[in-house]
Amino acid sequence: MTVPRQGRAGWPLWEVFVRARRGLSHTHVGSLHAPDAELALRNARDLYTRRQEGVSIWVVPAQAITASSPDEKDAFFEPAADKVYRHPTFYPVPDGAAHL
Amino acid sequence: MEYLLGLGDDALVAAQRLGEWVTVAPELEEDVALANIALDQLGAARLLLGYAGELEGAGRDEDALAYLRSDREYRNCLLVELPNGDFATTMAKLLLLSAYQLPLYAALSVGADERLAAIAGKARKEVAYHLDHASLWTVRLGDGTEESHRRMQAAVDELWPYTVELFAADPAAPVDPAGLRSAFLANVEPVLETATLDRPADGWGPDGGRAGLHTEHLSYLLAEMQVLHRAHPGARW
Numbered sequence: 001m002t003v004p005r006q007g008r009a010g011w012p013l014w015e016v017f018v019r020a021r022r023g024l025s026h027t028h029v030g031s032l033h034a035p036d037a038e039l040a041l042r043n044a045r046d047l048y049t050r051r052q053e054g055v056s057i058w059v060v061p062a063q064a065i066t067a068s069s070p071d072e073k074d075a076f077f078e079p080a081a082d083k084v085y086r087h088p089t090f091y092p093v094p095d096g097a098a099h100l
Numbered sequence: 101m102e103y104l105l106g107l108g109d110d111a112l113v114a115a116q117r118l119g120e121w122v123t124v125a126p127e128l129e130e131d132v133a134l135a136n137i138a139l140d141q142l143g144a145a146r147l148l149l150g151y152a153g154e155l156e157g158a159g160r161d162e163d164a165l166a167y168l169r170s171d172r173e174y175r176n177c178l179l180v181e182l183p184n185g186d187f188a189t190t191m192a193k194l195l196l197l198s199a200y201q202l203p204l205y206a207a208l209s210v211g212a213d214e215r216l217a218a219i220a221g222k223a224r225k226e227v228a229y230h231l232d233h234a235s236l237w238t239v240r241l242g243d244g245t246e247e248s249h250r251r252m253q254a255a256v257d258e259l260w261p262y263t264v265e266l267f268a269a270d271p272a273a274p275v276d277p278a279g280l281r282s283a284f285l286a287n288v289e290p291v292l293e294t295a296t297l298d299r300p301a302d303g304w305g306p307d308g309g310r311a312g313l314h315t316e317h318l319s320y321l322l323a324e325m326q327v328l329h330r331a332h333p334g335a336r337w
Binding site: 011032033034035036038039042043046047050 | 127128129130132133136232233236240
């Protein structure tokens with residue numbers, strides 16, 4: 001077969017989110033390369049829902065995602081560690097409210 | 101039985117051709133997509149050939165029919181046995197095949213033969229996706245760069261005559277292929293237009309596949325597909 005082998009000629013990266021079933025939220029499952037959104041959706045269908053993993057797919061250009069930086073981890077998340085009053089544990093549960 | 105062989109052999113040979121792209125497709129994602137489509141076609145082929153073997157009643161199962169018939173005994177259309185060529189040719193083949201299989205399976209799925217209707221009902225959903233996949237690529241290549249447009253147009257022009265065979269009248273068949281052509285054109289023509297491709301003129305087309313008269317390409321394909329089974333009968337993974 002005379003099929004020229006090509007590299008990834010600049011296809012952008014897409015992040016894939018799949019909802020496993022109604023009522024659950026979309027969960028990040030991985031990423032893939034595709035030339036545009038429509039084909040990204042098809043590729044996601046073929047790569048990530050082969051075994052009935054989902055009922056709905058989102059694809060998002062990876063470059064559209066703004067992520068927190070590992071360098072900022074302390075400033076972002078550390079201050080929450082000693083603020084126990086943020087947890088709803090400081091009031092009595094009324095009698096008879098077993099599943100509050 | 102002959103009719104079922106035609107359906108099953110179309111799917112089997114198409115699957116084998118698509119499988120040739122595994123590990124050499126232009127992109128990893130496309131590799132998986134083509135393998136998925138090939139396995140859909142193979143799944144339909146197994147059901148159809150299995151049923152054909154039962155109807156024949158000579159004790160031949162799907163493997164006997166797939167691996168132990170020679171090219172003259174194959175009933176597939178010529179379109180599916182043609183070499184893959186470049187990616188545009190493969191997509192044009194898939195477009196034409198799925199645009200034909202979709203109305204065919206749709207008609208069979210409400211037919212009188214319940215077993216065949218069940219097989220067609222399952223295959224119809226899969227083929228709808230094959231048509232979608234081929235349509236998207238045809239549009240992107242046709243309405244893409246100058247080079248991709250040239251190749252896509254060349255592929256459609258080269259393969260168009262092979263669609264004549266698909267719709268040769270067969271009044272004895274469960275679904276007369278002649279009646280499917282308008283649905284086929286309704287699937288293909290809008291795609292070609294969106295892809296800025298010229299719809300080739302209708303004319304003479306090569307045929308003979310349904311009667312076992314094939315191009316030389318089928319023999320090579322069958323040799324590769326059958327060699328293991330013929331050398332080691334009944335071999336299993």
